[in-house]
Amino acid sequence: MNETMQGLKRTHYCTEVSESDIGREVVVCGFTQKTRDLGNLIFIDLRDRTGIVQLAFDDASDRAIMEKAAKVRAEFVLMAKGTVRKRESVNTEIKTGTIEIFVTDLRILxxxxxxxxxxxxxxxxxxxLRLRYRYLDLRRSEMQYAMQMRHRIVKIARDYYDENGFLEIExxxxxxSTPEGARDYLVPSRVHPxxxxxxxxSPQQYKQLLMLSGFDRYMQIARCFRDEDLRADRQPEFTQIDLEMSFVDQDDVMTVNEGFMKRVFxxxxxVDIxxxxxxxxxxxxxxRFGSDxxxxxxxxxxIDLGDVLAHCAFKVFAGALSAGGAVKAILVPGGAEKLSRKEIDKLTDFVKTYKAKGLAYTRLTPDKETSSFEKFLSEEEKTALRQKVGAQTGDVILVVADGDKQVVYDSLGALRCxxxxxxxxxxxxxxxxxxxxDFPQFEYSEEEDRYVAKxxxxTCPKLEDVDKLFTDPAGVHALAYDMVLNGCEVGGGSIRINDPELQEKMFEALGFTPEASHERFGYLIDAFQYGAPPHGGMAFGLDRLVMLLLHKDSIRDVIAFPKVQNASELMTMCPAEVDEKDxxxxxxxxxxxxxxE
Incomplete structure (x- = not known):
């Protein structure tokens, strides 16, 4: 029969007990990590969210307590009162490794x-299996630390932005639903059939409306939802540190958020950054990097090779350049020793997943040089190419050519990583x-056969590019900015349009008729008629930020109850069917x- 806590109150978390408490009586509680029963000696490692402390039972212990301790197994929930004493065998692996608690009252809760x-x-x-039993997985100290780090960053955000005049508004x-981006999750209304x-x-439109409402600095720990295909750093529901500011320019937004990151680190x-x-x-x-x-x-x-290969006889390169594409290379210093022909074949398969048609190469090994393309080049072109990339004996040159520059960027950008x-x-x-x-304002969607918002x-375009909205959409740059940490976007934002006429033009440039734009965004367009201050902001991906700070490979490792690749949750087995009546x-x-079929 389980016991109660009656008469006991926790005085310390497990790792709060220290040498300064030797001789004092303490009460701790938690889960059993492991037990060691040596007959006349029993040791129990008790674990809570702070870590582990050793409970000790010996010849001086009450017989009933010894018998009870002998029954304890892994993950039993315990409460123990006892006296702190110095430990005979020190354990340098844990914070409390120099002390233990001699137990005088043990409760199996x-x-x-x-x-x-x-x-x-x-x-x-x-x-x-870990996700199926997530409540057990979350007991592991690694997961406990991740959740504590997440809490700490949220607290820092609230404190920092509060100190800088931001109001948290839900x-x-x-x-x-205003479809323009990822697919929405839809919720049927019972009272409006x-x-x-x-x-x-994201809270994008609402935070802009808050700027129009006169709340010139807003922030929110915001829950967001996107019905899209998942990958390691994506979830159907995620959390943003969201903010917006009025009467600011791009530099103002960037400066205040650099301050936030400095505080977080x-x-x-x-760590000082x-x-x-x-x-x-x-x-x-x-x-330079093939990636934004x-x-x-x-x-x-x-390394761009267009200038040295502009007139070469190799049709793959010449054809890519004549089609308005690109020929670019990566130099791998000392790569000849590490990248065999077989390894390069594997890398060729890798770039093909990014739509590249192949991977040309030159291996400058000390004994002989091998190349998949240099036989098609003149001696002058071959010399110019090697000089351009700075190649030396022992290096490897890897080249991708394509009539679509984006394919070259994507494939080589991924290859370098x-x-x-x-x-x-x-x-x-x-x-x-x-x-x-200086992001592009638009990107072309093959699926929709039109330009869509990047x-x-x-997002406000650079004012000097406004006259290109209809004549040269690819040449329009946005007042947009992304913060990048170790090759991952951790936050992004822009200065917003606050001119009603410019906003109408933007909708038109995106292919919306006046009727369609008013149907979807009429309330925002109407609000702009009543005076909209200049404003801009950004949002941090909280899950991704925690993941990067803890050097994790997936945001699933920093979310308490995440979804898996098919957007289901293995613990509760949702989504699930509901009653026909509902x-x-x-x-x-x-x-x-x-x-x-």
Whole structure:
């Protein structure tokens, strides 16, 4: 029969007990990590969210207490009162390794079945099993630390932005669907048959309306939802540190958020980072790194070969350049020793997943040189190419050519990161922070056969580019900026449009008729008629930020109850079917999925 806590109150968390408490009586509680029964000696490692302390029982213990301690097994819930004493055998692996608690009162508050996996950090258990029993997985100290770090960063955010004049204001979860971006999650309305709410992809429009309402500095720890395909750093529901400011320009927004990151690194990690952060333009990022979120902790930068190969006889290169595309290379210093022909074949398959048609190469080994393309070049072209990339004996040159520049950027941008991992070129202890600015206002969607907003329809274009909205949309740059940490976007934002006429033009440039724009965004357009201050802001991806600070590979490791690749949650097995009665009340019908041939 389980016992009660009656008469006992916790005085310390497990790792709060220290040598300064020797001789004092304390009360601790938690889960049993492990037991060691040596007959006349019993030791129990008690674990709570702070860590482990050893409970000791010996010849001086009451017989009933010894018998009770002998019954304890892993994950039993215990409460113990006792006297702190110095430990005979020191354990340097734990914070409380020099002391132990000689127990005078032991309560078994709850017994536990043998868990499906051991509650330790050194676990090789498959993630599916960990997620099925997430409440057990969360007991592991590694997961406990991740949740504590998440809490700490949220607290820092609230404190920092409060000190800088921001008000935390909640915005609605049930909103109007305004499809322009990822797919919305829709919620049927029972009281308005045939009509639907949407779950917010972000509080974007509401935070702009708050600026129009006179709350010139807003922030929110905001829950957001996107019905899109998942990957390691994506979830259908996620959390943003969201903010907006009035009467500011781009530099103001960037400066205040650099201050936030400086505070996070100092208070959460004890690391001093330099501000202001480096800034590079979108164009420079793509040309040098093939990515708008470049990892600059290592080299392997893209090198343009268009000038030295403009008139070459190799049709793959010449054809790409004549089609308005690009030919770019990565030089791998010392790569000939590490990248065999077989390895290069694997890298060729890798770039093909990014739509590249192939990967040309030259291996400058000391004994002989091999190349998949240099036989098509003149001696002058071959010399000019090697000089351009700075190649020396022992190096490898890798080249991608395509008539679509984006294919070259995507494939080589991914390849440089893959090579850095394979060749161990990344200093994982380093934090690399920078801004990417001057994004394109639009990007062309092959699926929709039109230009769509690169960020969202409310992003302000650079004023000098406004006259290109209809004549040269590809040449319009936005007042948009992304903060990048170690090759991942951790936050992004823009200065917003506050001129009603410019906003109407933007909707028109995106293909909306006046009727369509008013149908979707009429309330915002109307609000602009009553005076909209200049404003801008950004949002941090909290999950991704915590993931990067803890050097995790997936945001699932920093979210208490995450979804898996197919957007389901393995612990509660949702989504799940509901009663037919509930479906009827919502005035909707569920169609059977057609069999795929």
């Amino acid at each position: 709850n017994e536990a079945k043998t868990p499906p996996f051991e509650i330790t950090d050194e676990t090789s258990v498959k993630e599916e 915005t609605p979860i049930l909103i109007k 045939g009509k639907f709410y949407a779950l917010p992809q 100092k208070e959460a990690l004890g 330099e501000t202001p952060f480096r800034r590079i333009s979108y164009e420079e990022a793509m040309e 979120k470049p990892d600059t902790r290592f080299g392997l930068e893209l 893959e090579l850095a991992k394979r060749l161990s070129l990344i200093d994982e202890s380093k934090f690399d922070l920078l801004w990417v600015t 960020h969202h329809p409310f 479906i009827r009340e919502l005035h909707i019908a569920v169609m059977e999925k057609e069999n795929e």
